[in-house]
Amino acid sequence: MRIGELAARAGTTTRTLRYYEARGLLPARRDGNGHRTYDESDLRLLRQIRTLQDFGFDLEETRPFVECLRAGHPEGDSCPAALVVYRRKLAELDALIGQLTAVRETVAGQLARAERARDDLAADALVPGGPEPACELGGLTR
Amino acid sequence: MRIGELAARAGTTTRTLRYYEARGLLPARRDGNGHRTYDESDLRLLRQIRTLQDFGFDLEETRPFVECLRAGHPEGDSCPAALVVYRRKLAELDALIGQLTAVRETVAGQLARAERARDDLAADALVPGGPEPACELGGLTR
DNA sequence: GTAGGGGTTGACGTGGGCGTCAAGGCAAGG
DNA sequence: CCTTGCCTTGACGCCCACGTCAACCCCTAC
Incomplete structure (x- = not known):
């Protein structure tokens, strides 16, 4: 899926996703046109980030959770x-x-x-x- | 008294006092050299501002208290x-x-x-x- | 052809309360 | 005379998580 769809599915904006990528938190693959491409696992990571953000966590504080998920653990707080x-x-x-x-x-x-x-x-x-x-x-x- | 003394007596900085003046919160008279001049009543106003700031009040929220004092009322919250x-x-x-x-x-x-x-x-x-x-x-x- | 709806990068704006630096003036003391 | 110390205005920096605008590209539909 592309950036607009992911943003919509997570209830956020494309600007936010680009910001996360710039911060190295949610890197994206690229398709032939240079467009960012995401999959379901990225949605999972994004939701983890958003949940913690809603709790008032700084963006940097969400990084361990994201990396934990990306490492294959069942939960971000594993x-x-x-x-x-x-x-x-x-x-x-x-x-x-x-x-x-x-x-x-x-x-x-x-x-x-x-x-x-x-x-x-x-x-x-x-x-x-x-x-x-x-x-x-x-x-x-x- | 001049700005440095007032700042010291209120436990704040000259920058802060100039900022308050720029916001119209704590205007100052000027002496012959163009230096800001304050008196004891200004210290009173400043202390009111600082107290509320310490409580987490926005600067704008302190304005009614300051104007109340300046109007001659005994307390800022009168x-x-x-x-x-x-x-x-x-x-x-x-x-x-x-x-x-x-x-x-x-x-x-x-x-x-x-x-x-x-x-x-x-x-x-x-x-x-x-x-x-x-x-x-x-x-x-x- | 062109309008529309995606996408891209880059860069500046926001809010609040100042901190910090630059460049200069003015008065007292050695 | 020169230094020191206080003052002046002006302007940019900061922090954080983006919003917003500009200028441009790409594909599709009409």
Whole structure:
């Protein structure tokens, strides 16, 4: 099959396939016209790449998986080098999720504080006689 | 104070300050020599920007906070526009953390599966007589 | 003949937030 | 006078995974 068909079958673009070839990740044979030619095994490799890309793997990180498949192993992650990438990615994900969660909590706290400040000001505006509602002296303003 | 001092006091670089000015975020007065001049309030604005940047806010997203401070409000998040950004960021963070967590679980599952497959093959290699260890027929191979 | 639908290479654009270099000015100190 | 140090503007580099455009070739159908 040619580049357009492979791209369509993998749900990607010809530009992407040419890019992968330029990076040495998915080389192609050529027919008499100089057109790139692919077979079903290339589709398999491409799908492996795309899956990992969707997971957020860098292109270079997919290389061990592709080479593993090309070496004849049943799965892209049948090789130690791929497992190393998996483990490193897991550590990266854990670190990132941890950071993002911490930021999320901080931002949530800031938002809550800012909303409280805003509501306090609004309450002050409604009750002109009492800018300091709590802790005046006693409790019986009325 | 001049640009170098402000950068140092905010823990950033002169390049960054010029970039902010080019983006209209932190304009500077000029002295007789054409040198940028800042005061303490600019440091305040800059610190607001840097804090939000550290949280992962886009530069444009810091603008409402900066304008809020410049308008004389006590905090950068004393204005509704800033609260909108907070809420949007929270939603983005939640979505992102959710996606990353899902990916993390998927990758962890793939890793576990791949390791099991590897261990099974290793076991097969150690026991040449039994490539199918479980569910042979009965249970008493010995 | 020509229009259309494939393909080819090469090269520049994108986004974000700067880093880095080039070429020059201006003031203080030895 | 010269160096040092700070400043100025302008412009290109970076990273990554492509998108997009240009100019051209090839085959088929009408």
